[in-house]
Amino acid sequence: MKTVHTISEVQSAVAALKAEGKRVGFVPTMGNLHDGHLTLVAKAKELCDVVVVSIYVNPLQFGPNEDYDSYPRTMEQDSQLLTEHGVDILYACQTKEIYPEGSENHTHVSVDILDGMHCGKTRPAFFTGIATVVTKLFNIVRPDVAVFGEKDFQQLTIIRKMVRDMRMPVEVVGAPIAREATGLAMSSRNGYLTREEREVIAPTLHQCLLDARKAILAGERDYDLLRRNAFARLAETGFKPDYFNISNTRTLLPAGAEDQSLVILAAGYLGKARLIDNIAFDL
Numbered sequence: 001m002k003t004v005h006t007i008s009e010v011q012s013a014v015a016a017l018k019a020e021g022k023r024v025g026f027v028p029t030m031g032n033l034h035d036g037h038l039t040l041v042a043k044a045k046e047l048c049d050v051v052v053v054s055i056y057v058n059p060l061q062f063g064p065n066e067d068y069d070s071y072p073r074t075m076e077q078d079s080q081l082l083t084e085h086g087v088d089i090l091y092a093c094q095t096k097e098i099y100p101e102g103s104e105n106h107t108h109v110s111v112d113i114l115d116g117m118h119c120g121k122t123r124p125a126f127f128t129g130i131a132t133v134v135t136k137l138f139n140i141v142r143p144d145v146a147v148f149g150e151k152d153f154q155q156l157t158i159i160r161k162m163v164r165d166m167r168m169p170v171e172v173v174g175a176p177i178a179r180e181a182t183g184l185a186m187s188s189r190n191g192y193l194t195r196e197e198r199e200v201i202a203p204t205l206h207q208c209l210l211d212a213r214k215a216i217l218a219g220e221r222d223y224d225l226l227r228r229n230a231f232a233r234l235a236e237t238g239f240k241p242d243y244f245n246i247s248n249t250r251t252l253l254p255a256g257a258e259d260q261s262l263v264i265l266a267a268g269y270l271g272k273a274r275l276i277d278n279i280a281f282d283l
């Protein structure tokens, strides 16, 4: 695996591969890699000839009281994992090149219509930070295909719309959520949890999604009742619930009885972590 740190290095490495007729897959990450990330790498390898992974803890998507400083940075371990999994290029981005005049002075990209709900309500600058850095990474790497996880369902929906609206020349592919044996969605932030939080309490988030889906498939249409029940159960288990929303899969707006394609999106605080999860299904 070739590791590069600068825009010009990654651009010339990708250009050389494209000149050989290779189809380039791209997996943007914030590092501290786990099996969830590796399923995205496997998907990119399946669809493309070569795979580029970026690692960058993007300051623009963190709020002032969030975990930007403490976010786990494990470059050496990540680099070894990516080598073992057959990645061709690791692009370790540098803030001085991504935001040369400071992140606040950079042009911002936002997908307003999908932004002010779910995670965007609690983290107001979050999706603008993501859309901005993903646009920039696409322009730098110029992949044929980019793979994102369905765990960040709202992020994936926003990126798909941005690419469609702006006619960005990249195919966006989603990869299913990788879970621990308990059902907990894998996440770098699971590392903030104590053993008891991780093994006993955290899986309740996924359990609440499964139970709400079961009730809906059995005919329940009082979505507000399901939301209140999940909030109560999460709070009782030790979470501070953030949201539990039953939405239309495409618009992410609250689902009505007529909606056939649903996604239940949930987030909650547990100990030092904020965890998210979702489940999408058709009626």
Ligand SMILES: Nc1ncnc2c1ncn2[C@@H]1O[C@H](COP(=O)(O)OP(=O)(O)OP(=O)(O)O)[C@@H](O)[C@H]1O
Pocket (backbone or CB within 6 Å): 028, 029, 030, 031, 036, 037, 039, 040, 147, 148, 149, 150, 151, 152, 175, 176, 177, 178, 179, 185, 186, 187, 188, 189, 190
């Ligand atoms: N469990 C998972 N299953 C599938 N994809 C995942 C999973 N976890 C993360 N991803 C995807 O990996 C990509 C990079 O995500 P990121 O580096 O932020 O990891 P993360 O574990 O989600 O971190 P965090 O805990 O900060 O949310 C994103 O497209 C994200 O959706």
Ligand SMILES: CC(C)(CO)[C@@H](O)C(=O)[O-]
Pocket (backbone or CB within 6 Å): 028, 029, 030, 056, 058, 061, 130, 133, 134, 152, 155
């Ligand atoms: C897409 C992304 C790499 C942009 O910083 C990040 O939001 C993530 O890791 O999901």
Ligand code: BAL
Pocket (backbone or CB within 6 Å): 030, 061, 152
């Ligand atoms: N996986 C989404 C990135 C974040 O929470 O900042």
